[in-house]
Amino acid sequence: MTLVTDTDTLAAVCQRIAAEPYVAIDTEFLRDKTYYSRLCLVQLAGKDDVVAVDTLAPDLDLSPLFELLANPSVLKVFHAARQDVEIFVHMMGQVPAPMFDTQIAAMVCGFGDAVSYDRLVRALTGVNIDKTSRFTDWSHRPLSQHQIDYALADVIHLRPSYERLAKRLAKTGRSGWLDEEMAVLTDVATYRVELEDAWKRLKTRSTKPKFLAVLRALAAWREVEAQTRDIPRNRVLRDDALVDIAAQAPTSADELSRSRSFNRDSATGKTGRAILEAVTEALESPKETWPKVSDQRDKPQGRQPVAELLRVLLKVQCDAFDVAPKLVASADDLDAIAADDNADVPAMKGWRKDVFGDAALAVKHGRLAFAFDPEKDRLALIDVPG
Numbered sequence: 001m002t003l004v005t006d007t008d009t010l011a012a013v014c015q016r017i018a019a020e021p022y023v024a025i026d027t028e029f030l031r032d033k034t035y036y037s038r039l040c041l042v043q044l045a046g047k048d049d050v051v052a053v054d055t056l057a058p059d060l061d062l063s064p065l066f067e068l069l070a071n072p073s074v075l076k077v078f079h080a081a082r083q084d085v086e087i088f089v090h091m092m093g094q095v096p097a098p099m100f101d102t103q104i105a106a107m108v109c110g111f112g113d114a115v116s117y118d119r120l121v122r123a124l125t126g127v128n129i130d131k132t133s134r135f136t137d138w139s140h141r142p143l144s145q146h147q148i149d150y151a152l153a154d155v156i157h158l159r160p161s162y163e164r165l166a167k168r169l170a171k172t173g174r175s176g177w178l179d180e181e182m183a184v185l186t187d188v189a190t191y192r193v194e195l196e197d198a199w200k201r202l203k204t205r206s207t208k209p210k211f212l213a214v215l216r217a218l219a220a221w222r223e224v225e226a227q228t229r230d231i232p233r234n235r236v237l238r239d240d241a242l243v244d245i246a247a248q249a250p251t252s253a254d255e256l257s258r259s260r261s262f263n264r265d266s267a268t269g270k271t272g273r274a275i276l277e278a279v280t281e282a283l284e285s286p287k288e289t290w291p292k293v294s295d296q297r298d299k300p301q302g303r304q305p306v307a308e309l310l311r312v313l314l315k316v317q318c319d320a321f322d323v324a325p326k327l328v329a330s331a332d333d334l335d336a337i338a339a340d341d342n343a344d345v346p347a348m349k350g351w352r353k354d355v356f357g358d359a360a361l362a363v364k365h366g367r368l369a370f371a372f373d374p375e376k377d378r379l380a381l382i383d384v385p386g
Contacts, residue, residue, distance in 0.1 A: 002050075002051045002052070003051070003052050003054055003143065003148055004051050004052065004053045004054060004057075004060075005054045005057035005060060006057070006059075006060065007059070007060055007061040007063075007064070010053060010060065010061075010062070010064050010065060011064040013044065013046075013049050013051050013064075014044075014064040014065060014067065014068040015064070016046060016048070016049055017044065017046035017049055017068060017074065018067075018068055018071055018073070018074060020046050020047055020074065021074070021075060022074060022075035022076070022077055022100070022162070023044055023045065023046050023068070023074055023075070023076060023077065024043075024044070024045040024077045024155040024156075024158035024159045024162065025042065025043065025044060025045075025069075025076055025077065025078055025084065025096070025155065026042075026043045026078070026079070026084065026151070026154040026155050026158065027039060027040075027041065027042050027043070027083075027084045027087060028040050028041040028043075028138040028151055029041075029083075029087060029138065030137070030138060030139055031232075032232070033231070033232070034230050034231060034232070035226045035227055035229070035230045035231055035232060035233070036087075036090055036227075036230055037083070037086070037087045037090075038139065039055045039087050039091065040055060040056055040138035040139050041053065041054060041055060041138055041143075041151055042055055042065060043151050043152055043154060043155040044065075044068075044155065045152075045155035045156055045158065045159055050152055050155065050156055051152075052143075052148050052151050052152055053065060054141075054143070056139065056141065062091070066088075066091070066092040069088060069092065069096035070092070070094060070096065070097075072097065072098065075098050075099070075100055076096045076097070076098065076099045076100070077099075077100045077102065077158060077159070077162045078099065078100070078101055078102070078158075079101065079102045079103050079117045079120070079154075079158060079161075080101065080103040080114075080117070081099060081101045081103075081185055082185065082190075085099070085185065085191065086191045089188060089191040090191075094188060095185075095186045095187070095188050095191070097186045098182070098186070099182055099185055099186055100162060100166075100178075100182070101181070101182065101185060102117075102120060102158065102161055102162055102165055103115060103117075103120070104178060104181045104182075104185075104327070105162075105165040105166075105169060105178050106120050106165065106324075107323065107324035107326065107327040108169065108174050108177045108178050108181075108323060108324075108327065109165060109168045109169065109172070109174070109322070109323075110322030110323055110324070111123065111324070112324055113324045113325065113326040113327075114324075114326065117129065117154065117158075118131055120161060121157045121158075121161055124160070124161045124164045124165070125157060125160050125161060125164070127157055129153055129154075129157065130150060130153065132150075133146065133147055133150040133151075136150075174351075176351065177323075177351045180350060180351070181327070193223060195220040195223055195224065196216065196220060198216075198219040198220050198222070198223040199212070199215045199216040199218075199219035199220070199291075201219075202215065202219060202239055202242065202243060203239070203243075204243055206247065207293045207294070209287065209290035209291060209292055210249065210283075210290065211246055211247060211249070212246075212290060212291035212292075212293060213282045213283070213285060213289075213290035213291060214245075214246040214249050214278075214279050214282045214283065215242065215243065215246035216282065216291055217278040217279065217281055217282035218237075218242050218245060218246055218275065218278050218279070218282075219242060220278070221274060221275070221278040222236045222237055222242060225274075236271075237261065237271075237275075238261070241259070241260065241261035244259055244260060244261070245259055245261070245275060245279070249279055249282075249283065250275075250276065250279060251276065251279060251280055251283070252276070253267040253268045253272060253273075253276065254267075256272055256275065256276060303335070303338045303339050304338075306338035306364055307334050307335050307337075307338040309363060309364075310329075310334040310337060310338060310360050310363065310364070311331075311334055312370065312379070313356070313359060313360060313363050313370075313381075314328060314329055314334065314356060316370070316378070316379050316380070316381065317355055317356045317359055318355075318356075319378065321355050323355065328347060328352050328355055328356050329345075329346070329347035329352065329356055330345075330346075330347075332345070333345040333346065333347040333348075334347075334360075337357070337360050337361070337364070338364070341361055341364070347360070348360075359381065363381075366384055367383070367384055368381045368382070368383060368384060369381070369382055369384050370382075
C-alpha cells in the first residue's frame with residue numbers, strides 16, 4: 001500500500017493495471033471554497049497494486065492516470081460514481097469508460113435506494129469499514145498513515161464487492177438493466193451544466209413566465225461568474241437573493257438597491273450592473289421564448305388518486321422483483337403515467353416497462369387489482385374478471 005508522489009511510479013502502476021480486466025477507483029476532494037472540485041487524492045486497486053495517488057504532489061504529471069481512465073480495455077469500478085467522474089471529465093475532457101457503479105448495481109440487486117458504501121461492503125463481505133476520517137481535510141499535507149489507510153480501504157473492499165455484484169447480475173440476467181444506467185453515467189453531457197437550464201436547480205413557487213425568464217437569465221449569469229472565478233455559486237449570489245431579484249425584476253440601480261442583498265453602492269457596482277443587464281436582456285427577449293412551467297394546481301384532481309395508486313403498485317412490484325423503487329420510476333414518472341398512457345418516461349421503456357409499466361397501465365384501467373396475500377404477508381396483484 002503506497003502513497004504515489006512521482007510520475008515514474010504512477011506510470012509504472014498504471015501500466016501494470018492496464019493489463020488487468022478492471023480497476024477499483026475512488027477519490028478524495030474538496031469543494032467548499034471552489035466551483036470545481038479540488039482533487040486531493042485518487043485511490044487505485046488492481047490485483048496486486050493498491051495505491052493512493054497524491055494529486056497535490058509538486059511536479060506530479062497525471063497523464064498516466066488519465067490514460068488508464070481512458071483505456072477502453074479496463075473496466076473502471078466506482079461506488080456512487082457521479083461526483084468522481086465529474087472531476088475527471090473537468091480535468092481530462094472525457095468520461096472514464098467503460099464503467100461499473102456498485103451503488104447502482106446494488107439497486108438493481110435489491111439492496112435499496114442509494115445504499116452507502118460501508119453498508120454495501122458489510123452486506124457483501126462482512127467487513128466493517130472505519131468511517132471516522134470521513135470529514136478530514138484532504139488538502140492538508142503531510143497525510144497521516146491513518147488517513148492513507150482509510151482512503152485505501154475504499155478501494156480494497158470495492159474489488160470483492162464488485163465481483164459479488166457482477167455474479168449476482170449474471171445469475172439473475174439483469175446485467176442489461178445496469179447497462180442502461182451506465183449509458184447515462186458514461187455520457188459526457190451528463191456532467192455539463194447547460195447555462196439555460198441552471199435556473200432549474202432553484203426552488204421557486206412562482207410559475208409566471210416573466211419571473212422564470214428573469215430567473216433563467218440571472219442563474220445563467222451566476223453560473224458563468226462562478227465558473228470564471230472558480231468559487232461556489234452562493235459566493236457570487238445566494239439562491240434566495242437570486243429568486244428575490246427575479247421576482248422584483250429591477251431595471252435600474254435604484255430599484256435593485258431596494259432588494260435585501262444590495263444597497264445603493266453595490267447596486268451601482270460591477271455586480272449590480274451585470275445583474276441589471278441580465279434582467280434587461282430577459283425582459284427584452286421574445287415572450288414566446290420565456291420558460292413555461294405547468295402549475296400543479298392546474299392538473300385535473302382526478303389524476304392524483306391514480307398517481308397514489310401507482311405509488312403503491314411501485315412498492316409492490318419492486319418488492320416482488322427485489323429492485324430499488326428509485327431506479328424503476330420517479331414521482332414525475334408516476335404523475336405522467338397517471339395523465340397519459342403513452343407517457344414518454346423511462347418507467348414505460350425497456351426492463352422498467354416489464355417490471356412496472358405494463359402493470360401500471362393494467363391497474364390504471366382496472367384490469368389488475370390489489371389483494372392481501374396472507375401467506376406472504378404482503379399485497380399482491382390479482383386479475384380483475386371481465
